[in-house]
Amino acid sequence: MDEFETIARLFAPLTRGEPGALGLGDDAALLAPRPGFDLVLTKDAIVGGVHFFPDDPPAAIGAKLMRVNLSDLAAKGASPRAFLLAAALPPAVDDAWLTAFAAGIGADLDRFGGALVGGDTVSTSGPAVFSLTAIGEVPAGGMIRRAGALPGDLVCVSGTIGDAALYVAHRLHRAEVAQIDQLEDRYRYPRPRLALGAALRGLAHAGCDVSDGLVADLGHICAQSGLGAVIEAGAVPLSPAARETLARRPALLPTVLTGGDDYELVFALPPEADLAALEAVCPVSVIGRFEQGQGVRVLDRAGSPLKLDRTGWRHPVGRGDGSR
Numbered sequence: 001m002d003e004f005e006t007i008a009r010l011f012a013p014l015t016r017g018e019p020g021a022l023g024l025g026d027d028a029a030l031l032a033p034r035p036g037f038d039l040v041l042t043k044d045a046i047v048g049g050v051h052f053f054p055d056d057p058p059a060a061i062g063a064k065l066m067r068v069n070l071s072d073l074a075a076k077g078a079s080p081r082a083f084l085l086a087a088a089l090p091p092a093v094d095d096a097w098l099t100a101f102a103a104g105i106g107a108d109l110d111r112f113g114g115a116l117v118g119g120d121t122v123s124t125s126g127p128a129v130f131s132l133t134a135i136g137e138v139p140a141g142g143m144i145r146r147a148g149a150l151p152g153d154l155v156c157v158s159g160t161i162g163d164a165a166l167y168v169a170h171r172l173h174r175a176e177v178a179q180i181d182q183l184e185d186r187y188r189y190p191r192p193r194l195a196l197g198a199a200l201r202g203l204a205h206a207g208c209d210v211s212d213g214l215v216a217d218l219g220h221i222c223a224q225s226g227l228g229a230v231i232e233a234g235a236v237p238l239s240p241a242a243r244e245t246l247a248r249r250p251a252l253l254p255t256v257l258t259g260g261d262d263y264e265l266v267f268a269l270p271p272e273a274d275l276a277a278l279e280a281v282c283p284v285s286v287i288g289r290f291e292q293g294q295g296v297r298v299l300d301r302a303g304s305p306l307k308l309d310r311t312g313w314r315h316p317v318g319r320g321d322g323s324r
């Protein structure tokens, strides 16, 4: 298939009947915001060898592309409306690969909602790169921001933290881990917390999703809110796989706290908030408090500060080393 056959055969069906997509036949899509709603706009790209392993199943790569973006919508309390997909494809990608990749995206459109309304398909001599723009909606004025946490607010986190980072540490550095299949599944299939995000509208003072690492992303809330935070490492929620791994290899704790790829939500709740009502939507753990000051302090089980070499993932861009 060439560019246009790929668009017609694989991507046009993903418009899911959205009239504004114009059948992926025009220069641009056309959407009107629904009355009473704000649009929430976000974009994340994923790169072969950087965000996914090139031998990951293509359907999982499509799902991961969708879910890292849905996670940002979830963090803002938004529900998905439309997506724009840019695909830069190396020659090694064949029709079967692309068909499975598109099926992965389609399955998540069915699962989470929204429609593909446009994009771009190009060739590249580098690794595969996929960029998705996600357009979501929130009731007007309802977007949850990184700014707005107050001193004394609870630091809360959804689900469990660290599985995907342990998987990456295993693949890249041969870290010894338990229940590798569970960890791999968490790495390949993040679970965007859309229902929790919606439940947090009007309740959470601030929120963010955890992509770079728990400590780094909590730090983003702190920076935007003009506060600090203190969390207890022992209160960070772990899956059975991560718990078993840490029991055997306690030195992997920093990987869990700072490794990223969690796509859980970290958020600020007033202390009087009804946690039980949120628990009905998704597991939520209180791991600390916001406080006056700046930066995130992490305490170990003895209450002593834990020294971390880094707080999360940072792409090394702008080095200008001439290796183009």
Ligand SMILES: Nc1ncnc2c1ncn2[C@@H]1O[C@H](COP(=O)(O)OP(=O)(O)O)[C@@H](O)[C@H]1O
Pocket: 043, 044, 072, 209, 211, 212
């Ligand atoms: N190349 C870029 N151009 C414009 N804005 C950008 C660019 N890269 C990142 N941003 C913006 O910077 C902020 C932080 O980005 P990022 O760390 O990627 O957020 P997230 O971790 O939620 O995906 C976001 O508001 C994002 O839109």
Ligand SMILES: Cc1ncc(C[n+]2csc(CCOP(=O)(O)OP(=O)(O)O)c2C)c(N)n1
Pocket: 044, 045, 049, 050, 051, 052, 053, 068, 168, 211, 212, 259, 260, 261, 313, 315
């Ligand atoms: C093959 C591979 N190596 C390493 C990682 C770890 N990793 C790569 S990027 C990243 C952070 C999240 O990506 P980013 O582009 O910063 O997303 P954003 O914060 O913008 O949502 C992590 C944890 C991975 N996911 N896959």
Ligand SMILES: [Mg+2]
Pocket: 043, 044
């Ligand atoms: Mg981003």
Ligand SMILES: [Mg+2]
Pocket: 044, 068, 069, 072, 211
């Ligand atoms: Mg993101």
Ligand SMILES: [Mg+2]
Pocket: 071, 072, 075, 208, 209, 210, 211
């Ligand atoms: Mg984010």
